[in-house]
Amino acid sequence: MLRQAGLRAARRPDDPEWEPRLYWTSARLDGPQNNDGMETKRPTVPAAEEILGGYFTALDHGFVSLVDYMGSDEDVERAARVSYGYGTRKVSATRGLVRYLRRHRHTTPSEMVEFKFHCAMPMFVARQWIRHRTASVNEYSGRYSLMPLLFYMPEREHFALQSTSNNQGRDAAASDEVYREAVQRWERLRADASDGYTWMVGEDVAREVARIDLPLSTYTQWYWKIDLHNLLHFLSLRADPHAQWEIQVFAEIIAGMVKRVAPLSYEAWIDYDLVGQPMSRGELAALSQLVEPSEDGIAARSGAGLNADQLKEAGLSGREVQELLAKLQLPPRPDFDLDLSKMRDAEEIARAMNEAVPSTSE
Amino acid sequence: MLRQAGLRAARRPDDPEWEPRLYWTSARLDGPQNNDGMETKRPTVPAAEEILGGYFTALDHGFVSLVDYMGSDEDVERAARVSYGYGTRKVSATRGLVRYLRRHRHTTPSEMVEFKFHCAMPMFVARQWIRHRTASVNEYSGRYSLMPLLFYMPEREHFALQSTSNNQGRDAAASDEVYREAVQRWERLRADASDGYTWMVGEDVAREVARIDLPLSTYTQWYWKIDLHNLLHFLSLRADPHAQWEIQVFAEIIAGMVKRVAPLSYEAWIDYDLVGQPMSRGELAALSQLVEPSEDGIAARSGAGLNADQLKEAGLSGREVQELLAKLQLPPRPDFDLDLSKMRDAEEIARAMNEAVPSTSE
Amino acid sequence: MLRQAGLRAARRPDDPEWEPRLYWTSARLDGPQNNDGMETKRPTVPAAEEILGGYFTALDHGFVSLVDYMGSDEDVERAARVSYGYGTRKVSATRGLVRYLRRHRHTTPSEMVEFKFHCAMPMFVARQWIRHRTASVNEYSGRYSLMPLLFYMPEREHFALQSTSNNQGRDAAASDEVYREAVQRWERLRADASDGYTWMVGEDVAREVARIDLPLSTYTQWYWKIDLHNLLHFLSLRADPHAQWEIQVFAEIIAGMVKRVAPLSYEAWIDYDLVGQPMSRGELAALSQLVEPSEDGIAARSGAGLNADQLKEAGLSGREVQELLAKLQLPPRPDFDLDLSKMRDAEEIARAMNEAVPSTSE
């Protein structure tokens, strides 16, 4: 006979109201937000409604779901106009204004759009994510609830050696042999950690103690609410190739959701932030000696060049010269379209989580 | 012949797209958020929809409008449940949980509900309001736009003397004579300030300079976005009798809006925060000597009493004893229902603002 | 032959400037802040200077060190006085004002005092700690650096069963037998996790990948900077018996440091916050029927009592009645004096950390 381990005290299964389902599932199924067709006078975005409440899988057991949003590009404009006063109103004007605001770092109007997500991610990813302080978070509590025993297993192609150029990144692929052994070690350790956790909660050890040897690869989940300005800042850092690959996976899905809620802001963010680059005074000094205005545009200054000494004089260290050259090797312009085939419904996701909660046989 | 003063440079009236209306009006009238009947899968609250986009007048020329909201009491519960895990779901359970959370200062789930307001208030009120930093603000810019020349004139009944007990408040009414002279002085000063401003912008003096002698009673306006947790903290301070009366007027309207968006959270806030009181260790020590558990409740401890010396020993200063006695004189339980008769539509409000923008005859 | 595993790329031991010591150690030893006797015109607190830069051990491998501070009680007063204007200045006045401010929740002056700490704690503690967003943090990076392999092992007396009353806490002690088995399991798992980590970094696997199976009991460290207001809020939550015991240990040390930097604010926090309690409107309604002002104090109202029905009428649920009775059972007034015998110097702490960084024999 099976029972849910450790539920005796906290879940009171003798309580007639007790229901062994993850709350957020039942809420999503029975709650007011699921009757497709509530009318609202609030700004509403069809492309966002299409994915609202759907769960996009990330890594092996993670997900991101857009569960609510407030406002869109028009609300960025509206907030800006209250500052800038009178004006016209056409789609082209909205796009122009949104791009102008972003280009000139007028960020407060972007705070007027808000997103709420439900996400699950490995704890080492959660620890990077939570460093962004300008967001609201409610995380699944391992003190109160039993942890689903789900662990992140890196795939072969993302198992790599320490980078020699980027001191905190990864680089060349590791050998098959090393990968095989790593997987074996991971599997063994997680089996032991799961055993230990299940045994302890079965012995009624306090959950806050039982969990302390779960590995950082264990999945956790949270609700996360953040405004558009701070979300784009998060994405600039976490959709960047310097971020750990695993958090990039989440950032890319979220970027795809932003594209649906506020497409003009998203586009401006790509062009001015994500694939833009800051130029220092030294870099501008160098460039200003190499190009000049032409009759109807801009042109290379004939024969101009700067050697290492001249660049140093302009204030650029050797490393900065390399950085400048790298900036001028334009990266591809990424696009973050959601893959709708990865969208699951809440039921299915909740069932998987639920089944991973430890149970013991009596 | 009339013209809008100072609009030559900034508003480009020769631009065929130029429209001399306040932007937020036209947005509200023509924008996507006004077609009553967009369908959404987001949590939707009928009592909030009823007032959405309506303008509630405050003081003589001010207003508060709820222009958007995200979530409701159920979303507070949902966020809490992701932390607390499994559970049941009935209305009574939502109320109980929301009250439990507030009583025990578990405030993060309340951050999951968001409000957006459009407000106009005198600048001396705005200066108190803006001190609440955990909000997003876009204010009408006196550098870019012409200021509507609207000033707050205190009514007779709110014109009072400096309080002798509360060093920053007001107290007994001033005499009719003093009020009459005050009104005359205010009227004269505002006429002069309006003249000066209108003259300067007519001479094309930079608006950021022209405005510097507008009085603090001049109305400004902004969009203001804040989450439920921080909004209730704002209301606890600003709907309190110690706040300046003029900001209380705004706080009371906003409280009425909170009641419509999240009625259970509102009720819990009234009971546990607004008319609750913190008790110090000294106060608890005193009370614990005066009352005791009874068979099925709580009772006065027969014959118990504490004199001044004993209260001092319990750690209470003379001032704190007075404060304790004051806490035990229960204030009435306020209720902040919106007065729907004060609801105006955006058109009407915008017209009034627009007409107050200075114009000069040529 | 020994080598520091995985240091080949990142640490460049062939670099003549390379030094195999933890940076913060050498900084503390050689830096400008260690010459006892720099003169300053800044507010300086001798009791704080006495412990500045000392390391207080916490749990088995953790620590807290106060590495810098700005201001003291007098600066709280000064900030308040700029608001309240003119006044007198005696020590008794400072104490009275600081207590008045705290009692009435005038918290902004407390933001004028700042603390900087260097701390090491298990990751499950760090994950609770980091939820306090109004602080600045720089954490040791497992992407860049090798993790010291130090793990938290609960002692016998803190190994307990899940609480039946507090759904997220611990309660009765577990049996010796269960503890023995738990320790065995922990030791085995940590040996395996250490082996795995050391093997992977030895194979030059990217550190950000190698670390993903370190358990949550692994120690991390950070610099943490926060103002007095937000620090006291942190302490109210984390020095509270409902907090996980392990984070209470840290909170108590930090409280002892606050006592040295700003003793009057500390004392007021104890009296008004830590062992104070909020009273709801219902609780005040009940109490106001049981006590009354007396000639020179306060007294029980003769014969007064409230039974279950009457308490319900006053708005108190059964659970709230229990909570009220509990509040009136005054807890002891805690005091958080630092145990100076637990103070170590930076050198010693750094050496222990350094020795725990994995190394492999070739």
Added chain:
Amino acid sequence: MLRQAGLRAARRPDDPEWEPRLYWTSARLDGPQNNDGMETKRPTVPAAEEILGGYFTALDHGFVSLVDYMGSDEDVERAARVSYGYGTRKVSATRGLVRYLRRHRHTTPSEMVEFKFHCAMPMFVARQWIRHRTASVNEYSGRYSLMPLLFYMPEREHFALQSTSNNQGRDAAASDEVYREAVQRWERLRADASDGYTWMVGEDVAREVARIDLPLSTYTQWYWKIDLHNLLHFLSLRADPHAQWEIQVFAEIIAGMVKRVAPLSYEAWIDYDLVGQPMSRGELAALSQLVEPSEDGIAARSGAGLNADQLKEAGLSGREVQELLAKLQLPPRPDFDLDLSKMRDAEEIARAMNEAVPSTSE
């Protein structure tokens, strides 16, 4: 016979402890922070100590004083090193690291340095300043205290017309005639406002009401505490030529103070932020076609040029092309050295403030 108007209730001049001096003066004179020679183990910066507590005048009646600081460039490095782990320690290394961090927008270590200022500024400046939310503020309260009747009067050279290019700035100088009339109007209005205020507080009208017609040019004052990261962000916006000139005056003084506390961070901020520029993807695309790596540096690509159509294809609007050309016209590299001849002591400043508080003859 003279008396301080309106002080009867609040200041209790019959109180033997009452002293009619601004608190912050007496604090600065008698407090512990003024005895030149307290010893501290905290990081101490001689160049900062030299100006600590001195008051730098700004505009006609304003000031900025650095009253406390925590940390310096070495503490930025120390915080970064705890993340980056092991390393070397030379002055050149500190500079290199500080510049690397700023160039790559690693901003969290900069949060580890803190500043506290005492400032006085016209209210229209204060209203812009307070929009920076990541700071702590205690402002002089016009509800509690009498306002000093000091008003900002623009000088001839800063009295200008509305800009035709920058919709919120000023541009060409206005005529002498207009300036003369403006001054007359300002003087008359301020005399009337002062009269009205003095009369009302003399009649004991509540101060919070009496002040409502003070003009925005009235000076207020506050304590302001902020970390280096957020301060540099403030300075990037407010020391910029697009900011209102009057707030630039304050930003420049503060920048000079930053230079004394953390000179390497200051220098990096100038080079990478203040006179740096963000480049969009379109701008990088254009530039990458015009320049190329050369053997030992970087060179113009011979004969390369982009006409209007090609620039449009690269994604640049006409306006953005103008912006790009403007970026390449390198602005001068500003330097913000403090003018020590403008440093006053607290006594002198406090006296001036004090004398401006209204008094009436009986």
